Amino acid sequence: MAFLEINNVVKRYEGHTALAGVSMEVPEGCIYGLLGPNGAGKSTLIRIINRILAADEGTVTLNGKKMTDDDIAHIGYLPEERGLYKKMKVGDHIVYLGRLKGMTKADAVASMHWWLDRFDLKQWENKKVEALSKGMQQKVQFIGTVIHRPPLLIFDEPFSGFDPVNADQLKVEILALRDQGSTILFSTHNMSSVEEVCQQITLLNQAHVVLNGRVDEVKQQHKKNIIAVQTPDTIEQNPALFTILPPEPGKKQDTLIKLASSVQMRDAIAWLNEHYLLTGVTEVLPSMHEIFVETVKSTKTAVNNE
Amino acid sequence: MNKLRLIIAREYMSIVGRKSFIIMTLLIPFLFVIIAAVPVGLAYINDKGSDMQQIAVIDETGRYAAALHSDEMYSFVAIKGDTVTNAREFYNKANGSLSAVIIIPRDVDSTGVINIYSEGTITPALVSSVRNVLTDTIQKAHLAEMGIPNLQQMVDDAHVDVDVRSVKWDEAGGEQESSTNAAMGLGFMLSFITYMFVLLYGAMIMNSVIEEKTNRIVEVVVSSCRPFQLMLGKIIGVGLVGLTQMAIWIVMLAIVGTVAGGALGLTGAGAGSMSPDAMAAASGADAGMMESIMRQAMSINYVPIILNFVLYFIGGYLLYSSLFAGLGSAVDQPSDSSQFTTPVILIMLIAFYAGMACMENPSGPMAIWCSIIPFTSPVVMMIRLPFGVPTWQLILSLVLLFGTALAITWLAARIYRRGILHYGKKASFADLFKWMK
Numbered sequence: 103m104a105f106l107e108i109n110n111v112v113k114r115y116e117g118h119t120a121l122a123g124v125s126m127e128v129p130e131g132c133i134y135g136l137l138g139p140n141g142a143g144k145s146t147l148i149r150i151i152n153r154i155l156a157a158d159e160g161t162v163t164l165n166g167k168k169m170t171d172d173d174i175a176h177i178g179y180l181p182e183e184r185g186l187y188k189k190m191k192v193g194d195h196i197v198y199l200g201r202l203k204g205m206t207k208a209d210a211v212a213s214m215h216w217w218l219d220r221f222d223l224k225q226w227e228n229k230k231v232e233a234l235s236k237g238m239q240q241k242v243q244f245i246g247t248v249i250h251r252p253p254l255l256i257f258d259e260p261f262s263g264f265d266p267v268n269a270d271q272l273k274v275e276i277l278a279l280r281d282q283g284s285t286i287l288f289s290t291h292n293m294s295s296v297e298e299v300c301q302q303i304t305l306l307n308q309a310h311v312v313l314n315g316r317v318d319e320v321k322q323q324h325k326k327n328i329i330a331v332q333t334p335d336t337i338e339q340n341p342a343l344f345t346i347l348p349p350e351p352g353k354k355q356d357t358l359i360k361l362a363s364s365v366q367m368r369d370a371i372a373w374l375n376e377h378y379l380l381t382g383v384t385e386v387l388p389s390m391h392e393i394f395v396e397t398v399k400s401t402k403t404a405v406n407n408e
Numbered sequence: 409m410n411k412l413r414l415i416i417a418r419e420y421m422s423i424v425g426r427k428s429f430i431i432m433t434l435l436i437p438f439l440f441v442i443i444a445a446v447p448v449g450l451a452y453i454n455d456k457g458s459d460m461q462q463i464a465v466i467d468e469t470g471r472y473a474a475a476l477h478s479d480e481m482y483s484f485v486a487i488k489g490d491t492v493t494n495a496r497e498f499y500n501k502a503n504g505s506l507s508a509v510i511i512i513p514r515d516v517d518s519t520g521v522i523n524i525y526s527e528g529t530i531t532p533a534l535v536s537s538v539r540n541v542l543t544d545t546i547q548k549a550h551l552a553e554m555g556i557p558n559l560q561q562m563v564d565d566a567h568v569d570v571d572v573r574s575v576k577w578d579e580a581g582g583e584q585e586s587s588t589n590a591a592m593g594l595g596f597m598l599s600f601i602t603y604m605f606v607l608l609y610g611a612m613i614m615n616s617v618i619e620e621k622t623n624r625i626v627e628v629v630v631s632s633c634r635p636f637q638l639m640l641g642k643i644i645g646v647g648l649v650g651l652t653q654m655a656i657w658i659v660m661l662a663i664v665g666t667v668a669g670g671a672l673g674l675t676g677a678g679a680g681s682m683s684p685d686a687m688a689a690a691s692g693a694d695a696g697m698m699e700s701i702m703r704q705a706m707s708i709n710y711v712p713i714i715l716n717f718v719l720y721f722i723g724g725y726l727l728y729s730s731l732f733a734g735l736g737s738a739v740d741q742p743s744d745s746s747q748f749t750t751p752v753i754l755i756m757l758i759a760f761y762a763g764m765a766c767m768e769n770p771s772g773p774m775a776i777w778c779s780i781i782p783f784t785s786p787v788v789m790m791i792r793l794p795f796g797v798p799t800w801q802l803i804l805s806l807v808l809l810f811g812t813a814l815a816i817t818w819l820a821a822r823i824y825r826r827g828i829l830h831y832g833k834k835a836s837f838a839d840l841f842k843w844m845k
Binding site for chain 2: 202
């Protein structure tokens, strides 16, 4: 039984369907990527999990129990479009968000101090939010999301607005939270961060789930039998076994070889090893970026052909 | 409940804690004093600043010109009637040194008509001053001519100002002095307070809603509480801000009242510089009326009025503030809000004017209808309350008001729930109706 289960959730608006029977299972303690192009229905799904919107059909269960309004205390949510009360003091603001999630005042204050310390924001506690730089405001926002140590964290485009240094710090914090047992649902367009942190993904497109599973498995499923060979020799075409692809820009030392459909990788490598001097061979797996683009494009044509 | 309290507290502190709130709260009463004082001051400057006016009085009777005494503004110059044949010629001959010519004709005793001529403007102040003085003088002269000893004294003794007391029979057969003037004053005050409060703080709620939307904080907040709690928290929080502000003003008024009361003896002496009309208005002639108003004010039974005022105030505030909150949620920027607020403000204005109109006839059909219809009743019923309202009308009106207020709050919450997450395309009224479903 997964920690968070979404069963056949449907959400309709006037004139269009935002979610057409979406299901997904998020195991406990994992970082789960929710991917999809703009307008795929990610934000709607996230809002349903947060109980900001109600689903027309389907259920959302947390820890095996159907979610109720009380469960929002167990969720920390960082929306894509986010902001703070500009006139509030940083410390008061964080405590307010914590208490809204049901913390006692003393707990919220203690936790606020701990987090401000961790992010080097201690001297800003009594400053108004508007006095902070954008990056610092984003950190305050993050603290406001995690202050109550929720078992489920939902981040919608968490890295937008962060410079690379702060994005790295944020990544470290997210991984630390995962290690402490939080389950993290992670919605993003940034495919490199998906490869770095996510174990599993669901790809939504046009209100449907078009792809899901473990990141490594998805990559295996989408591999195109390409190997990158490092060799001082020039490899000739051999249509029976493989075709040579034009080299990737910036990686001219690698010769990219696409194996013919029936050929096993080990046979091809053995043959190459016999005929050329090989200094290295690696299997080329598609990046999540490629898988994303390819899947979205193919489902788009599929839907359009319907 | 706990969350609601948190939201109320934050909303309240976010406004009351602002420097601008403290400054405005302290300044607004002074602003009112200034607004009230400006016309008086201007009139004073006007009086003081203008040059002394020379006015020729051609008295054909030869008896009354002396009654017009010169003061700081007018210098009356009496001219024997038989020396002037043509007033126009006389005026022109003076080469602009005269500002007016008064002719008291020979037959003034029978006709009671005198004329003032001028090429310039003849001020109302001059006209009324001349009229008052000459009426009195000529009347006295007539009385004297009758040759009856002590007639003037007898006339003065006979003079009476009739004070009409309206007495209302209650059902138990008792009598109670009812209180037209005081009731009107009180009614106007209560309805004005309701009207201003709803408009001022309704707009404040709307701004607060829009601010959260433009700030993009709202989605974070509604992931921790229900949108309805947030909306209700705002309405109550801002309402408490309004009550705080009013409490501060009442305290300020009480302090100013006490201080001014002590200093009244001093300012009384300064009243001599007022124009004759103003003096008349403030003088003892009206003491009887003041006394009667005081007596009426004492006779009003305040407990039910205040109780009802509180009820209508809460109902009216809830009704309009949730409207403002719902409408505010549909816009991204304060500048877009006018398309939605205009109709609401229009309804408020209608209520206010209906209330003013109902003062003339607080038991007329318009007053009764407007005090039962929920959108106008909080303002109009205030006008009627001090005059006494049949119980069934009160109950009907209150039930309707609270029923409607709750229904509007419910609908507004539905709009709000959708509106706060709606960005981009400007919402129309059609969208709002869709969101209500």
